[in-house]
Amino acid sequence: MLDILKRPVYTFQEFILLSLATIRGVFRKPAYWGDTVIQMDLIGVGSLPVVSLTGFFSGAVMALQMARALQTYGATSQVGKIVAITMVREMGPVLTALMVAGRNSSGMASELGSMKVTEQIDAMRALGTDPVLKLVKPRVLATAIVLPLLTILADFLGLVGGWVVACVLLQLTPGAQYWDTAWRAIEYNDIAQGLIKPFCFAIVLSLVGCYYGMQTTGGTQGVGRSTTQAVVVASVWVVILTFIIGRIFTRL
């Protein structure tokens, strides 16, 4: 029994140690701002197409599926409200984080994993550079900055997607009413929740990607294994965290 628990407990302990070293690293020099900007470009600009498409179509699907239910109750004017609340609170942050986890946590794990198995991380340490400062910190900072911005974009495009379906395709409600109900439905609590979530997801999914990369062993096969583990673990944590944060906010 203890042997079964040993591996996950060890993994969790190492993950916590890497997280603490990264938090300490944020306040330590050198800053490696150049690397952070490069990562922001890779994660932020690089994820724009996939995040835009996901945001747009999730809003469109939401309006499409809600149309029938709202018609039953004669409440088609409320479609904007439903799309807005769902996108801002839940679907925008979660779907964006899942897209970035699939694209970037895997990228971080494979990049750092390749460096690990080709002794580049050892070489970096031997040449006087702390890999946590040089490799992990820029990725975590960059993700923490760009994921909330990508989420805002996904939220907006989701509302546009909902408008296209509700007002242009199905003509459930006039456009002005759609935007008015959507605007009125969003409260400060929703905006706070919709921005804190991606920030927390960003920290976790970037740390998970870096952790599995830095722990890679076993050559190219090991890199593949780390990449898969990073995506799976990061995605599961996104879903768990959204519940925890959502629960905290419903009590506020």
Place this chain on the structure above:
Amino acid sequence: MGSPASDTVLAFEDVCLSFGGECVLDGITFSVARGETLVIQGAAASGKTLILKLSLGLIRPTRGRIFLFGEDVTGYSDPQWNDIRARIGVLFQEGGLFDSLTVEENVAYPLLNQKREPLGEEEVRRRVQESLDFVELGHTLDKLPSELSGGMRRRVGIARAIVTQPELLLYDSPTAGLDPITATTIMALIVKGRDVHHATTVMVTHRHQDGEILERYRYDPALGRLVPAEPGATRTRYMVLREGRIVFLGTPAEFDACKDPYVAKFASR
């Protein structure tokens, strides 16, 4: 055993290393004096590379003490290790070059990132060029490591190891996987690097020919090539590891005379 002698560059004192309860190095005790060359041999997974990693502080011993340049570095933190690492040059088995950086950036990396007096851009470029000329790759500045052959990558690795003119040079299987001609070229550069900069050298290798070259040749700056070393002038010693233990440590003459069948396999000439 207390502190090592003043001219000792690297010393291990009863060092043990375990991973998950399994002992991979046990009772390792040796020292390397300034200007000396130590050739470490042994079968695969006998712990040779681990000795180099312990010497660089990349892993910490489970027990025992490690001395570098007269300091007990066993309990050093990473920032303290960085001061020590600035005095060591290392060539990893696969070269350990950063594949996203050009050859020039790779060789300049220790000059720009290790703790030392900051150097001007011109001075960095001059030293990088000098170091790459030393390994006869002065024309590859703008190339990426992926554009180079295995032997060339090793030579760039040597250029990066010697660019700071370190007091101690560590080589991890520098000729592994190379053809005999390229392997001899690499060994000639290692002897040149040792003799030109008077560096203490520790080399891990599978090939007995590599040890022979270090033991029997020296670099003649006047002729610009290797020449046979004078008999008795060698400062080379051999160490043989077996399953994490030292089974031989001694001079070339003792190495040749050793009757142990395991050691004899590495000494076969």
